Amino acid sequence: MADIALPSVEAKSSRSEVIAFVLMVGFFIVAPAFIYPVFLMKALCFALFACAFNLLIGYGGLLSFGHALYFGWASYLTAHSAKVWGFPPELAILTGAATAALFGLVAGSLAIRRQGIYFAMITLALAQMMFFFALQAKFTGGEDGIQAVPRGYLFGLVNLNDQTNMYITTLVIFLAGFLLIYRIINSPFGEVLKAIRENEARAISLGYKTERYKLMAFVLSATLAGVAGGTKAIVLQIASLTDVNWPMSGEVVLMALVGGLGTVFGPVVGAFVIIAMQNYLAQVGQWVTVIQGVVFVVCVLLFRRGIIGELANLLRIRL
């Protein structure tokens, strides 16, 4: 993946990461005071989705073009289990995540047999297959989606219809997912992944069963994308075709690209930028798409490494 600019500075110290993490958590704690909480929760879900995607491309070097499959199907299953089967929210999200993990295992074990563009195309094809299934299946509601998903009571105690409780829950889920990804990246497993990204042939010659590592990364990424999708279904109380359709797979690539591939914080920033554009530009009417286009062109021309990637490079730190 030499054509994707990754941050070149590999400083030993991760103090910058700790500071950035504290800043990020601090921001999310005070943010609801001046930013609309529903928007923040939605952005947090997408941030987790982008982080999960980044685990695969940024560290495993695998460009999946079908991540909407895990995100969207998890949100369908979460919505369905909460609404029809009456699951409490935590079980509903787990159901969604388990679905995503299962799909990830099937799709991953097929896709990792090929590399580069073939890998991307296989993931896209499988995702589209499941998109058409979602379009036809009865329980997904086709075009109409699943509406009025109950938020319910977390562990039977915490009323999630309360905005503050919902926000804290979403934030905790996001932070847990974020830290898990951080842990994975910095574990021996993560080191092997990076080795595979840089030179798979050499990793094989060193005795690593690269296929297993790649599959593992794929399933982890799909599962976390599923957690994000499930949480989103509970937060926004809908699951719709938008989440399983291919533009969603493209959007998450953009989030990671705009924020910075292979950076820990990049996808979070990228997700916030893209979601903020969708949300706040909605008010300017027909110019949305034009403005989005211009922003992307500017990003590609000025921030080749993504916003955070560029910043890290400038300050010579790791982010």
Place this chain on the structure above:
Amino acid sequence: MKRLVGLAALTAALMCGTAQAQQITVKIGVMSDMSSLYADIGGPGSTAAAKLAIADFTKANPNVKVELLSADHQNKADVGSSVVNQWFDVEKVDVVVDVPNSGVALAVSEIARVKNKAFIVSGAAASDLTGGKCNANTVHWTYDTWMLANGTAKALVKTGGDTWFFLTADYAFGHALERDSGAAVEASGGKVINKVRHPLNTNDFSSFLLQAQASKAKIIGLANAGGDTINSIKQGAEFGIVRGGQKFAGLLVFASDVNALGLNTAQGLTLTESWYWDLNDANRAWTKRWQAERAAAGKFPTMVQAGVYAGVTHYLKAVVAAKGASDGKAVIAEMKKMPTDDPLFGKGAVRADGRKVHDAYLLEVKKPAESKYPGDFYHLRATIPAAEAFRPLKDGNCPLASG
């Protein structure tokens, strides 16, 4: 004496104060697809229609102050739902209007119910909005799938189109359209010869169209929408289906689609609308104002945009009757209580399930030679009276209708 005059002046001033009706402020949010496939059906034209309605109403009722917001839901249910949440919670919007795309409209309807605000649907087609998923905060104004399918099918069978072939988009929406109109065809004594299902958003209709042509059915029913309908009509014209004596029946086609297709391609297409700009003088006069507001002389308003005008007008009347817009349910109840009366849809009523009922028209697209001026799209083939145009109240399974 001076004091007395002063006192008199003060009383007079006070009396003026009480005589002047109570000041009411209303905030309206028009949410539509501003940039994509439904932008010409609703979109900026809906915002223009809402502006006209507000201008007319506030001229007659200067004590009502109306603010207007608009947003593009980009056809994403989650964008629509988060913007509407924000409108209700932060911007204190009282009513959301239009919202084409049934997925987004159903989501908005649910939010309006939870937050007790009002929602006036014009652009969305789903008959579920006043059926199983109805609620006391939603009014569905212009049309729905039942009206289109039923109106077109019944009226066509009556005028001799008694054998049908369906070209159906292969997903829930297409199936529902095919099922509803097929039932209407058979109920009116017609016959469905065959049907064929095509994948969603396909580009090649040739094999489907050839089957339709070979079936010798008099009517080819298009149970699809948007780009699929446009493509099937375009390719049908290339196969000479209409010249061969068969007719296309569009089950979800709008004036803006006909305008985009051009009469040469669309001629002979039969469809149902609940409003046509060239139907009477009031509509024509309004169309002129709309074109000026929209700054687009070559565009013609669709029934969806007319529905936004009429819906907003009736909503504002109800707000005055309810003395304020803050209680969404009360305003909607007022809308159902008052008979509707506006220059575009005439006199009508909003039913208990939130369904607005009015006449519908069976229209046939003219041949290019018959069209005398731009926008002269249709022959009026039949008028479907309000009582028959919409799904009977008891058939919708709406809990509001039974209780």
